[in-house]
Structures are given as structure tokens and as C-alpha cells.
Amino acid sequence: MQVITTREFRENQRNYFDLAERERIIIKRGKKLVELRVSEKLDDSLSPSTDIWFENPDNIDVILRGLEDVKQGNVTKIEDLKNIWANIL
Numbered sequence: 001m002q003v004i005t006t007r008e009f010r011e012n013q014r015n016y017f018d019l020a021e022r023e024r025i026i027i028k029r030g031k032k033l034v035e036l037r038v039s040e041k042l043d044d045s046l047s048p049s050t051d052i053w054f055e056n057p058d059n060i061d062v063i064l065r066g067l068e069d070v071k072q073g074n075v076t077k078i079e080d081l082k083n084i085w086a087n088i089l
Helices: 006-011 013-020 057-072 081-088
Strands: 002-005 025-029 032-036
Touching (some): 002 006, 013 025, 013 032
Antiparallel strands (some): 025 032
């Protein structure tokens, strides 16, 4: 992994794009870090809405575990919406 400055990146863009195909390249921009990623196509399958919440793999895992719970019947049916806690406790 290489961490470079924006100046280094600007001066040697072609080299860093080529290098990003073989190793991780991080560009330090002020206090933030930007990672160069190389792929054959855009992967927008997780969040067509571009909501960054869906970019976190942990959030996707929570959703998938919840769906698995539903498939296995590990759910609580709420009969009375005005008295939700009566069904849960």
C-alpha cells in the first residue's frame, strides 16, 4: 500500500493508475484519504440510489441476517399497533 499526496498524484497520474491495478493506492487529501480502485465495471448493485449507508458491508450483513431470520420464522407478529410492547415482551 502506498499513501501519496494529491500533488504526487497530479504529477504522475498515469503511473499511479497503472500501479493501482497491482497494489492499493491511497491519496491523502487534507485530513481525508481517497483510495484508488480499479475494476472492469461500476458496481452499483448495492445502492442504485447512491445512499452511502449501503456502501458499508456491515450494514449489508445486518440486512442479510434479518432476511434470514424472516425466512426461518424468527419474527414477532404485532397484532395491536397501539400496544406494540405487549406483543414483544
